[in-house]
Amino acid sequence: MQTAEIHRRWLDFFEKRGHTVVPSASLVSDDPSLMFTVAGMVPFVPYLSGLVPAPYPRATSVQKCIRTNDIEEVGKTPRHGTFFQMCGNFSFGDYFKSDAIKFAWELLTTSEEDGGLGFAAKDLWVTIYEEDDEALALWQQHSTLPDERIQRLGKDTNYWSTGQPGPAGPCSEIFFDLGPEYGIDGGPATDDDRYVEIWNLVFMQYQVADVKSKTDFTILGELPKKNIDTGMGLERVAFIKQGVQNMYEIDQVRPVLDRAAALAGKVYGADHADDVRLRVIADHVRSGLMLIADGVTPSNEGRGYILRRLLRRVILSMRLLGFEGSSFAELFPVSRDAMKGAYPAVERDFEFIARAAYAEEKTFLRTLASGIQILETAVDTAKTGAVAVPGDTAFLLHDTHGFPIELTLEIAEEAGVAVDRAVFGELMQEQRDRAKADAKAKKGQRADLSVYKELRGLGETLFTGYDELTHESRVLGLVVDGVSVVEAREGEIAEVVLAETSLWAESGGQDSDQGLIVGDGFEAEVLDVQKPVPGLVVHTVKVTIGAIGIDQRAETRVDADYRRGATQAHSGTHIVHAALREVLGSNAHQAGSYNKAGYLRLDFTHSEALSSETKSEIEEISNLAIRSDFEVVTREMGIDEAKALGAMALFGEKYGDRVRVVDIGGPWSRELCAGTHVSSSSEVGIISLISESSVGSTNRRVESLVGIEAFRNFAAERAIVQQLTSGLKVPRTELVGRVQDLGAQLKAAEKKIAAFEAAKLAQRVPELIADAESIGATRVVLASLGSVASPDDLRGLALQVRDRLASEAGVVVIAGEAGGKPVVIAATTEAARTAGVRAGDLAKLGAKVLGGGGGGKPDLAQGGGTDPGKIDEALAEIRRSLAG
Template sequence: MQTAEIRRRWLDFFERKGHTVVPSASLVSDDPSLMFTVAGMVPFVPYLSGLVPAPYPRATSVQKCIRTNDIEEVGKTPRHGTFFQMCGNFSFGDYFKEGAIRFAWELLTSSEDEGGLGFEAGDLWVTVYEEDDEAHALWRDIAGLPEERIQRLGKDSNYWSTGQPGPAGPCSEIFYDLGPEYGVDGGPATDDDRYVEIWNLVFMQYEIAEVKSKTEFAVVGELPRKNIDTGLGLERVAFIKQGVQNMYEIDQVRPVLDAAAQLAGKAYGENHADDVRLRVIADHVRSGLMLIADGVTPSNEGRGYILRRLLRRVILSMRLLGVEGPTFDRLFPASRDAMKAAYPEVERDFDFISRTAYSEERTFLRTLAAGLQILDGAIEAGRDASVGASGAAVPGDTAFLLHDTHGFPIELTLEIAEEAGVSVDRRVFAELMQEQRDRAKADAKAKKGQRADLSVYKELRGLGETAFVGYDELNHESRVLGIVVDGRPAPSAQEGEIAELVLAETSLWAESGGQDSDQGLIVGDGFEAEVLDVQRPVPGLIVHTAKVRIGTVAIDARAETRVDPDYRRGATQAHSGTHIVHAALREVLGPNAHQAGSYNKAGYLRLDFTHGEALSPETRSEIEEISNLAVRSDYEVVTREMPLDEAKALGAMALFGEKYGERVRVVDIGGPWSRELCAGTHVSGSAEVGMISLISESSIGSTNRRVESLVGIEAFRSFAAERAIVQQLTGSLKVPRLELVQRVGELAAQLKAAEKTIARLEAAKLGERVPELAAGAQRIGPFTAVTASLGSVGSADDVRGLAQQLRERLADEPAVVVLAGEASGRPVLIAATTPSAREAGARAGALAKLGAGVLGGGGGGKDDLAQGGGADPAKIDEALAEIRRALAG
C-alpha cells in the first residue's frame, strides 16, 4: 500500500466519522517557542489548551513535521527520520476515550477492501497508563484483546504533558509485532525493536500544577472539557504495509536512496556503513525539499541553519561514499517525484526549490575544498613535527575548527586522517564539543525563560475575537475587556504603569504581514494611555502594550483608540511602496524573484527576495526608476476580500511559505501589475506613496538578497541631506557640481601616490638597518639568531621585507630572524628561517605562534616565513625573550 494511499484512507475514514479535514500547516511553526512543527498536534494547541475556541468539535489532519534532536540516529535505526508525517484525529470536548479507541481499532483492523488498513488483530499490542483502568477495560471490551496484550506502563512512557502547568493526561499506545525473527517475546514492555509503536492516543483530561519533571507534578482537577489528541506515524505504517525493513525503503524515500547508490556505484544492502550513509542522504534530501517548499532558505542561524546542516550532511555523506562532485541535480528531482502525489507544491515550486538547493551545494563544495586544505596542512605538519602529548598528529582544536567552521563531521576528519596514516586528538575535540553543547544549552535555557506565558490570554480570547476596524477609521470607541500587568490579569492599571490592554474593537494596527504596529493613544473618561506596541499573541486576539500617562484605566471602561495619523500615513506609504518595489523587481529580474520577507514602517521599507547574485548599479537604478514611474502614474489601489482559491485564480501573489486562511484580502496596484495577498493598510492611489529611494542592496544568504528604501518624506530628507553635502564639497574644492566626482578621484589618486612614496621611503630607511642588525646576531643553541624590536613601523609588509633581507644576508648559516614592531598601535611579529636552520629544527610558524601568544593574539604560517600579531605592544620585548628561550631549548 503506497504512502499516499494510507494518507488518503486516513482522511477519508475520519471525514466519514464527522471530522473536519484540516490541511497540513507549514513546517514553520506559529508557536514562538518552537522552531518547527514537531508534532501533529502543534497547530491545534490553542484549541486543545482552551486558549482559542475550537472552530469545529472534531478534526483530522496529516501534518508535516520536522525533528532534528535525534539526527545522529538517522539511518542507524528503522524509524528515525528528520521529516515525518503525523496522522491525527482530534476531539475538542466531543468524544473521549471510548470514541478514540473505537475509531483506532476500526481503522486499523478493517479490511483494505472496506477502506481500512487491514492489520491482523493478532499482530497488535497496546499499552495504557498503569492507573488507567478505564482505558484498559475499553481495549478489552471494544477490541477483544486478551489481558496479556494490554500492558500497563508508568508515567515516563504513558502519561502526556507539555512539561508545564496546564492540560495533561494518560495515553495509550498501539504497537505492531514484527515477529519473533526481530527480537524477544514479551510485548512493548520489553522495549525491544520487535514492537513498533504506530499510534498514540492522548486522553487530555486533567489540569496539572507544581510541575518538577515529566513524572513529578500535582493533579489539581479534571478539565471542564476533555480533549483527544492522537498521532499515527505515517512512515511507520508505510514500511509495515509495504513489507520493507525500515522507513528509508518506503516509496516516498527509496527513490532518493537508489539514486544516491547509483551515483556512488554502491549496492544497497552489502555494507552497513554505506547503507547508513545512503539512508541519511535519502532522509535529509526529503527534509530539505519539504523545508524549502515551506519557505525556509539556508542561513547561519535558526531554521536556516538546520536546513543548511541537513544539506551539508548529504554532501558529506556522498563524499564518504566516494562522490566529490555535485549530486543535488539527481537527488532532488528523485525526491520531488516521490513526494508530489501527496504534496503537489513541491512540483509547482521546484524551480525555486532546486535553485536554492543547488546554490547551497555549490557554496559548500567550495567551503569543503578550503577545509580540506586546512586538514591537509595539519596532516603534513603532524608528519613533520613531533606529535603532541596525546600522540595525535592532527590537533583536536583543528578537528573542532573543521567541524564548527567548515561543517566537517569528525567522521570525515578521522577517515581522511586514517588514509594519510596519522591520528586525531579525539579527547580535545570531545572537550571542545562539550563546551559548545553547554553554551548552546545555557542559551536555550535563557531563551526559554524569556518566552511569554500565553495562558494569561486564554480567558481574554474566550471573550471573542478582537475586531480590527482601522481600515476605515482611525479613531474608534470601544470597551476594555481585559488588562494584564506584569504578565498577570489585573482589574486596573494606574498612572505610570505599563499594561497590556485588550479591547473589543481597535483601530490600531497590530504588527503583522511585515508592517510594524501603529502609534497612537487609548483614551477614556479620566485616563489616557500612550500605545507602545500592538501585537497578536494568539490568533484572533489583539493586545495593546501602553503606558498609562493620566488617571486609571479599568476593565469595562469605555475607551477610544486613536491612531497617530502622520505615522499611519507613513506606514501605508511604506507598505504600498513595498508592493511597488516588489513588482519592479519582478519586472526587471523576472518572475523567479519571489518576495521572501519584508518589514515596513513609516518612512522605511525592507524587502527580501530570491536572487542568486548582487544587483549591478544599473539594475538598482532601473528598479528605482520603475518604482517611481509607478508612483508618478498614480495607479489606483484596490483592496478586495475573496476566497483563497479565487484569489489564486486571479494570479494574486502570496508570500512564499506564508500561511493564509480561507478568505483573504487582495491588494491591486495598477490592476494586475501588482496583485498580492495582503492584510496590511495601503494608500488609495500610488502617487500618495511619494518618493522611493533605494539606499542599499545586500546578500542575506546564498540565494536571497535584500533591498532597503526610504519612502515619502524620509526619502526627500535623505536627498536634501546629500544635496547639502555636495554643496559643502563643491564649495571647499571650488569646482562645479558636475566636476565634483572627477576632482575627488584626482585627490584620491594623489593621496594614494603619496602613501606609496612614504611607504617606499620608510622601507628604504628600514633596509639601511640590515648591516647593523646582522652584526648584532647572537649564537643561541645551534642557531644564528637575530631577534630585535624595531619600534614604530609603517606596516607588517615593511617588517616582512626587512626580515627577508636579513635572512638573505645570513643565508649560509642556520639563521633565525625574528623582528617585531608597532604598526598603527598594534604589535606585529615576523619570523624567517634559512634552510640549514630548518634542518636543525627551527619552524617559523611555531615561533610566530609562540610570540603572538605573549602579545595576546595569534599567529602562524609556513616553516620558512610566518607572521603573528596581538593587542599589547608593551609585551614585544617579553615575546622576543620567550622566542630566544625556545631557541635555546
C-alpha cells in the same frame, strides 16, 4: 500499500467519523518557542490548551514535521528521520478515551479491502500508564488483545505533559511486533527495537502545576474539557506495510537512495557504513526539498542554518561515498517526483527550490575545497613530527567549514596519522554547553501565553483601522508583568486588550501603529501592538494620566502622520516588488519584508548583485508608477478566487480561506496582503533606493526611504554636494572627476610612504643579524619594532632576515603594532624546520600571550591579539619555548 494511500485512508476514515480535515500547516511553526513544526499536534496547541476556542469539535490531519535533535542517529536506526509525517486525530472537549481507542483499533485492524490498514491483531501490542485502569478496561472492551499484550508502564514513557504548568494526562501507545528474528521476547516493556511504536494516544484530562521534571509535578484536578491528541507515524506504518526494513526504503524515500548509490557506484546493502550514508542522503534531500518548499532558505542562523546543515551533510556523505562532484541536480528532481503526489507545491515551486539548493551546493563545494587544504596542511605537519592532527584544527574544520569529524578522521587515516579526539571532544562539549545556556536563557525570556487564554476566550479582537483612525471600544483585560490585573495606574507599563481597535498590530511585514488610548480620566501612550495568539490584539502602553480599569470605555487614536508614513511604505513595498519583477523577471519573488513610516525593506529571490544601472532602472520604474497615480483597490474574497485572478501569494506565507487582495494599477501589482495602504500610488510620494545587499546564496535585499524621509535624504545629499563643490571650487558636473583625482593622488602618496617605510625597515636587516642570539644550534632573531604601517612591513622584513640566515638553522620572530593591534611574524629556515621548529607554533604561542590567535605554515606564520603592551612578554615566552 503506498505512503500516499495510507495518507488518504487516514483522512477518509476520520472524515467519515465527523472530523474536520485540516490541511498540513507549514514546517515553519507559528509558535514563537519552536523553530519548526516538530509534531502533528503543534498547529492545534492553542485549541488543546484552551488558549483559542477551537473552530471545530474534532479534527484530523496529516502534518509535515521536522526534527533535528537526533540528527546523528539518522540512517543508523530504522525510524530516525529529520522529515516525517504525523497522522493525527483530535478532539476538543468532544469524545475522549473510549472513542479514541475504538477508532485506533478499528482503523488498524479493519482489512485493506474494507478501507482499513489491515494489521493482524496478533502483531500488535499496547502500553498504558500504570495507574490508568480506565484505559485497560477500554482496550479490553474494544480490542481482541490478550491481557499480556497490554503492558503497564510508568510516567517516564506513558504520561504526557508540555513540561510546563497546564494540561497533561496519561497516554497509550500501540506497537507493531516485527518478529522474533528482530529481537527478544517480552513486548515494548523490553525497549527492544523489535517493537516499533506506530501510534500514540494522549488523553489530556488533568491540570498540572509545580512541574519540576517529566515525572515530578502536582495534579491540581481534572480539566473542564478533556481533549484527545493522537499521532500515528506515517513513515513507520509505510515501511511495515511495504515490507521493507526501515523508513528510508519506502516509496517516498528509496528512489533518492537508489540514485545516490548509482552516482557513487555503490550497491545498497553491501556495506553498513555506506548504507548509513545513503540513508542520510535520502532523508536529508527530502527534508531539504520540503523545507525550501515552505520558504526556508540556507543561511547562517535559525531555520536557515538547520537547512544548510542538512544540505551540507548530503554533500559530505556523497564525498565519503567517493563522489566528489555536484549531485543535487540529480537527487532533488528524484525527491520531487517521489513527493509531488502528496505535496503538489514541490513540483509547482521546483524552480525556486532547485535554485536555492544548487546554489548552496556550489558554495559549499568551494568551502569544502578550502577546508581540505587546511586539513592537508595539518596532516603534512603531523607527518613531520607531531603525534596527531590537533584537536582544535579538527574543531575548526567542523565548526567553520562544516566537516564532520568522520571526514577528518577518514582523510587523516588514509594519510597514516591520528587526530586528537580528546581536545576535539572538549571543544565540542564547550560549544554544546554554550548552546544549552543560550537556549535556556532564551526559554526564560519567552512569555507565558496562558495569561491570554481567558482573554482570547472573550472573542476575537476586531480591527477597524482600515476605515477609521479613531474608534471607541471597551477594556476587556489588563496585564502587568505577565499577570492579569483589574487596574493599571499612572506610570505603569501595561498590556491592554480591547474589544475592537483602530491600531494596527505588527504583522505582514508592517510595523505596529503609534498612537494613544484615552478614556474618562486616563490617557496611555501606545508603545507596541502585537498578536501574541491568533485573533487577540494586545496593546503595550505606558499610562501617562490616571488609571485604566476593566470594562471602561476606551478610544483608540492612531497617530495620523505615522500611519500615513506606514501606508506609504507598505504600498511602496508592493510597487518595488512589481518593479523588480518587471526588470528581473517573474522568478524574482518577495521572500520577506519590513516596512514602517518612511522606510521599507524587501527581500527577494535572486542570486546575483544588482548593477548600478539595474538599481536605477528599478527605482525609476517605481517612481514612474507613483507619478502615474495608479488607483489602489483592496478587496476581500476566497483564496481560490484570489489565485484565479493572479494575486501573488508570498512564498512560504500562510493564508486563511478568506484573503485581502491589494491591486495597484490593476494587474500590474496584485498581491494578497492584509496591511494598510494608500488609496492611489501618487500618495507614496518618492521612493529612493538606499542599499542593495545579499542575505543568502539565493536572496537579495533592497532598502528604500519613502515619502518625506526620501525627500530629506535627497536634501541632505544635495547639501553634501554643495559643500564639496564649494570646498573644492569646482562645478557640480566636475565634482566626481575632481574627487577621483584627489583619490589617485592620495593613493600615490601612500605608495611612496610605504616604499619609504619599507626601505627604512630594510636598513635594519644588518643590525638584526648582528643582534641574533644562539639558542643551542639555532640562530634566533627576536625583535620588537614598535609602530609600523601594516603587518606586511613586518612580514617583508622577517623574510629578508630569514634569507640572510638561509644557510643555517635560523628562526626569525619580529613583532610590532599595526593599526593599534599587536602583530607577531615568525619565519624559519629549512634547517630549523628539519630540527622540529615550526613557524605556526611560534606565532600561535606569541598570539596567545597577546590575547589573540594565530597560525600558518611551518616556514612562515602570523599571529595577533588585542594587547600591544604584552609584545615583550610574548617574545620572552617564544624565547623560553625555543630554549626548552
